[in-house]
Amino acid sequence: MVVMGMEVYRTGRGGKSLLRIGLGLLAILVLLFFAYVVLPWGSSRVVLLGSDARGAEPSRSDTIVVAKAGGGVLAVPRDTLVEIPGVGQDKVNAALAHGGPELAVETLEELTGVRIGNYAVVDFEAVREVVDALGGITVDVEQPIAYGMDGRYVSIPAGRQTLNGFEALAYVRYRGGPTADIGRIGRQQEFLRALVAEATSPRKLVRLPLVARAVWTNVDTNMNPVSAARLALRMWIFGVGEVELYPGTPQYINGIAYWVPDRAAGARAVEATIA
Known part of the structure; x- marks a missing residue:
């Protein structure tokens, strides 16, 4: 015993x-x-380029934003006048057509003065599929939107609206109204806030596999799945703060519309968001 x-x-x-x-x-x-x-191993920043590719035409970046985990988001107007390495002065959205996403990243690094490294070229179909995978997003629409897109007519009333994928795509692509591209950037900022809010909501956790599939099948990136997941986790843990526009003024030069950057104010915007 x-x-x-x-x-x-x-x-x-x-x-x-x-x-x-x-x-x-x-x-x-x-x-x-x-x-x-x-x-902080590797870069905690990523350039998101919304591609306007149509058929065999060279692709330009219709939407350009730089995001930093634990920082913010810097939106760069596509008509911003910049020096594209090896090309010369042109609109920033032309860098993608001249040398692919690598040249677009290099151009943005020279504009902002920070190392970015990572890129993700997002097809517009991704917007539609991601929003539908989330079950829609809710945005505040300042002015009514009504126009034809991809052979379909879309009408979005002013006010707080829950949009499906097609409506969300129409919302972020719309360039009508007196503010044109700058107004569209404002809508894209509202869209990004709404998208982050929906994607990080606990009630949407069950939808994340569908969202991940929609993103991965419509994105061209230099990040491998592990690096992409790591950056996404860092953004989930630390969050993403304010969305700011790279400052500048609209000007016509030789009959072409440009957004001429204010470098001093731009440096402050960079410091507040992605530095």
Whole structure:
């Protein structure tokens, strides 16, 4: 009886020791994973380029935003006059057509003065599919929108509206009204806020696999799946703050409309968002 009692005692102590070792290893793994996600290895920034590719035509970036995990979002008007390396002065959206996303990233790095590295070229179909995968997004529409897009007529009343994928795409692409491209950037900022709010809502967690599939099938990126997931996790943990427009003024130069950047104000916008 004494021997059996000793064996049970030893077994109990051994079981507790194994449990402590297992919990210790689990804690180490969690800490390593957290360090891998959180520590600043590689770039925490990404350029999102909305491609306007149509058929065999060279693709220009219809939408240009730079986002930083734990920072903010800097929207760059597509007509911004910049120096494209190896090309010369042109609109910033032409960099994609001249040298692909790599040249677009290099051009934006020279404009902002920060290293970006990562890019994701998003087909407009991604907007439609991601919004539908989320079950719609809710935005505040300042002015009524009504026009034809892709052979269909779309009408969105002013006010707080829940949009499906097609309506959301029409919302972010609309350039009508007196503010034209700048007004569209404002709508894209509203769209990004709404998209982040929906995607990070606990009630939408069950939809994330559908969202991930919609994104991955419509995105061209230089990030591998692990790097993309890591950056997405960092953005999830740290969040993304304010969305700002790269400052400038609209000007016509030789009959062509440009957004001429204000470099001093631009440096402040960069510091507040993606520096």
